[in-house]
Amino acid sequence: MGNDRIYALSNQGNYSIRFDLKDKEGNKRFAIYREFWIENEDNLYRLHVSYYSGDAGDSISGHNQFRLILIIRIMPKPLKKLGRTSIVTVPILMDST
Numbered sequence: 001m002g003n004d005r006i007y008a009l010s011n012q013g014n015y016s017i018r019f020d021l022k023d024k025e026g027n028k029r030f031a032i033y034r035e036f037w038i039e040n041e042d043n044l045y046r047l048h049v050s051y052y053s054g055d056a057g058d059s060i061s062g063h064n065q066f067r068l069i070l071i072i073r074i075m076p077k078p079l080k081k082l083g084r085t086s087i088v089t090v091p092i093l094m095d096s097t
């Protein structure tokens with residue numbers, strides 16, 4: 001999706017973000033942050049999250065105000081649901097400086 005698009009979307013109003021996770025055994029967990037947005041490029045796309053709830057554990061609040069960098073990885077094998085080469089965006093959180 002890209003940082004510019006996430007910035008544009010997350011700064012139109014008040015937004016939350018939800019992460020739905022599933023491990024290889026099929027166990028499901030979720031994490032919700034009631035407040036979510038990132039800053040613009042001039043401010044190094046700093047991540048802002050708060051007000052966690054869920055059962056996945058709060059592993060993101062400790063990265064509040066870290067720089068967000070997205071790495072795009074092209075999957076060599078197609079995902080079954082899509083039936084074509086898939087592009088996966090992986091968020092990487094950098095230090096807060």
